[in-house]
Amino acid sequence: MKKLLVLVAGGIGYVLGTRAGRERYEQIKGMAVKVKEDPRVQDAAHQAADTAKAQAPVVKDKVTAAASAAADKVKPSGSNDSDLEAQLNPDNVALQDNPYPQGNLP
Numbered sequence: 001m002k003k004l005l006v007l008v009a010g011g012i013g014y015v016l017g018t019r020a021g022r023e024r025y026e027q028i029k030g031m032a033v034k035v036k037e038d039p040r041v042q043d044a045a046h047q048a049a050d051t052a053k054a055q056a057p058v059v060k061d062k063v064t065a066a067a068s069a070a071a072d073k074v075k076p077s078g079s080n081d082s083d084l085e086a087q088l089n090p091d092n093v094a095l096q097d098n099p100y101p102q103g104n105l106p
Contacts, residue, residue, distance in 0.1 A: 035041055
């Protein structure tokens with residue numbers, strides 16, 4: 001009996017909630033369409049798009065310059081990979097023919 005009551009109450013709540021939820025969804029959707037179709041909003045959107053298109057080359061140049069500067073900081077100019085390897089690993093342990101210990105181990 002309790003299970004039946006819970007199922008009926010859940011079903012009624014679901015139907016009423018769905019109906020109320022759908023109505024509110026339609027209200028929000030209608031308001032969004034009104035805002036989207038408002039000429040002032042469309043003008044602002046076109047202005048923003050035009051500004052973005054006009055500034056794209058400037059932004060591209062700034063990003064390219066910043067990336068180049070970052071690349072120069074990461075790898076010093078005029079160095080090759082062997083110089084960099086020597087700086088990072090002065091003992092050249094990884095470059096030995098046989099880096100594993102030889103002989104009897106304790």
